[in-house]
Amino acid sequence: MAARRTSSLIARSLSSSSGAASLLLSLGRNRSRGRSIYRFSTAAAVEKPITPPVQAVYTQHLINGQFVDAASGRTFPAYDPRTEEVIAHVAEGDAEDINRAVAAARKAFDEGPWPKMTPYERSRILLRFADLVEKHNDELAALETWNNGKPYEQSAKSELPMLSRLFHYYAGWADKIHGLTVPGDGNHHVQVLHEPIGVAGQIIPWNFPLIMFAWKVGPALACGNTIVLKTAEQTPLTALYAAKLFHEAGLPPGVLNVVSGYGPTAGAALASHMDVDKIAFTGSTDTGKIVLELAARSNLKPVTLELGGKSPFIVCEDADVDKAVELAHFALFFNQGQCCCAGSRTYVHELVYDEFIEKAKARAKRRVVGDPFKQGVEQGPQIDSEQFQKVLRYIRSGIESNATLECGGDRFGSKGYFIQPTVFSNVQDDMLIAQDEIFGPVQSILKFKNLDEVIRRANTSRYGLAAGVFTKNIDTANTLSRALRAGTVWVNCFDVFDAAIPFGGYKMSGIGREKGIYSLNNYLQVKAVVTPLKNPAWL
């Protein structure tokens, strides 16, 4: 089968040799094991859900090294998206809890010990944490899947190892933050110090709770900052667990504070706080605009934003079509379509368009949907009822705007937030499904004729997060790589997320870059220090 063949192609295009950690996000690879499992069109959802092999032990805020209730005493429910049932009641933070957490982070920064420790000591704590993540891999993965709905194999074999890999990466940076000495125009000795910025506020989303934790917390701690992290209200559980492990690894109290809660209360309090020196946010573009406004209206804290996308996936006429089908499928459907960089506009050259549609439809129909704890399942439920309803609304919008519904188009089963893998062909640029971020398992396939046209159409978006390019021609690859206004261009691959590769958006997809050497800039202040030179041996 074509799908089986392309699956092995993917595994080859990722590195098979170096273990699960480097196979980041390469979901497709498990599919061949799932032959016996129901397809989305079966009624398997009525089966009893698998009981997760983990308990939700940590549900309070983590402030100043202690688990504490919300100041208000309030809690909110965290749900299992498979069943819509409550997993646990979690402390609900608001302005008062943020104030307590900021005060703890402020103290740990201003008085120490964190920024006054040697970088090597900080590095050792990050390394010990990475080791503890490996030790608790399966519990953390189970908790992640339970709260988020993503396939357990994805959590356990890709995301948790990646969490550990990222902290190993940032631990290595901690003692390699170099300032510069700078040539003066006269008799002066000029140095530039790269200093920690202070208390970092961080607001993370629900689609990759622990990976986003790593992208935010890793560089902030490596650079010597202290943190107040607000998790998404949908997925508060794993960050608390991870933060607990961090303290076990030797993190001093107050350095990392985790507050669960909602955006308009806890999130806004953090973004507006006058004692927070930096804010980093990952989420929707609309919310990102609010976060930046709150920073502007309060103390002008620098803001890093990782926001929405509507990333083009361009399949040229000379592309390996089977491979392109499989990766375009992966680029869109991975993580239930809940990726900011999802390849959600699949542009296919007219000469291969019909073949591509047929194969993309066939691939989607084979997608294995079901209980994410079941082995071989590729797609679990959407995160919550709001997202579930929104995705269904966009599917209706696609139908109403006369795109061709090739497959899917409805919920999957009758319980939980499962949605059928859905493919639209004959999509036009002016349709809502080609313009808005759907954040669900809905692939939109568009036809193009030539490069200049597809460049213009691909760039005609307020977003600019990522792009996929499929071609065998090096000139085509080079032309598209430069012309596409996107922070990441994957050529003959997609969703490669190595620790050293920077990620972030052009245009309204965000400001700044995470991962790689670039991520350090977000958490450093630059201080020029100048002093006169008496009788210098050189200038």
Next chain:
Amino acid sequence: MAARRISSLLSRSFTSGSVSALFSGGRNSSLGRGISRYNSTTAAATAAEGPIIPSVAVNYTQLLINGQFVDAASGKTFPTYDPRTGEVIAHVAEGDLDDINRAVSAARKAFDEGPWPKMTAYERSRIMLRFADLIDKHNDEIATLETWDNGKPYEQAAKIEVPMVARLFRYYAGWADKIHGLVVPADGQHHVQTLHEPIGVAGQIIPWNFPLLMFAWKVGPALACGNTVVIKTAEQTPLTALYAAKLLHEAGLPEGVLNVISGFGPTAGAALASHMDVDKLAFTGSTDTGKIVLELAARSNLKPVTLELGGKSPFIICEDADIDNAVELAHFALFFNQGQCCCAGSRTYVHERVYDEFVEKAKARAVKRLVGDPFKGGIEQGPQVDSEQFEKILKYIRYGIQSGATLETGGDRFGTKGYYIQPTVFSNVTDEMLIAKDEIFGPVQSILKFKDLDEVIHRANSTRYGLAAGVFTQNIDTANILTRALRAGSVWINCFDIFDAAIPFGGYKMSGIGREKGIYSLNNYLQVKAVVTPLKNPAWL
């Protein structure tokens, strides 16, 4: 005299050439022995003399859009004034939304269709180098225009600032062909590169205190990185940027690459900050306006914003400092450019053991400051830029008196015409007084007393600002402690206002976001693009 001695000390701590002695205003004081002091009876007479007539014609008063000088779409103009007299120099085209739209579409075209980003980096570099040569050639005309419109001493403009514009463009010309991306180690069989791309159309809003230097800080890195520009100048000082932009076109800059709009903040500035086709915004000005600019960017298209804003920079004199040198540099740090510097050393913290001596000498130095027509040789201080600033400073002087600070000298306007203010020194200033908290942006020095290092660190950092700091000590431990503890973007130790091209400048806290000058300035005008492709049978990973 002490002043003469520290003046020569000062010039030793700078290098001898005029370009590299950037901002060393104090060095001219020994030239000015024969000129009126502000408190002498000759002051009124000086002011009554007719102002020196500037030897330059005002040729460029229209907007510069797409390589052409054009009127505002509305046909409106606004007057630009001579701050020595309050008289009109010229009527300048007043840009608003329509003009910004025209300029952005020219810049958009020059970026999207080229030629600018499609030229080789070397070609861009050559144009910038030719421009720097033209600046040298027209040094005196440009300096004259700068002084006329701004009021700063002509010697400062001609010998320091305009040469520094040429120096900055040569610096950035050198960067143009050295913008390197990275090849990145992967976790698997992938070839990973990062491209450092021009960001697109840059909107830039510059202030009136250093019109041409701010032009260079903004335009230099934007052009070097391959961007196109729409720059809005300050309504107080629209003239020199138009002249410079004309020279850039003479140097071979293609049309549409640099567009200059004169106009006001709430109209032209807001239109630029809100524009959906502007990819980047850089602003230098007050913190309050900076907040608005960032809000407009947030509400429109999330363009990344660089902000260089206000300051209330501490200047810390430790007990072991060379007092005469410290007095002179503290004076320079505050009074330079009529006190109109965002990084002015406007909180002079003096250790209690040397406080009395310092206050006496600081007062004596201020009394000797030469105020007068900025076109006159030896003059250290010209008028403030306009009546609004002039009135604001006088208001803060009254606050200082009312709050019980000791007025050591000055305290009023200088003369009867133009926006001149007497060099003013307050001692016994305490941290809660408005003159110790707010940015005055005028020739008003506030001297505060401190007892020990921990205390002065705490007090120096207790401000919403964090732009710069001065530290005077002979002790390397004290210098190192203060250098790390002060939350400010620049720390000058035993010097102040060193502004070499390679030194980054910018603020902590509410003094701004980002850095200008140096290698850091390039980040403001580059996008980072990761490009990943699978490797077949790689020889190494």
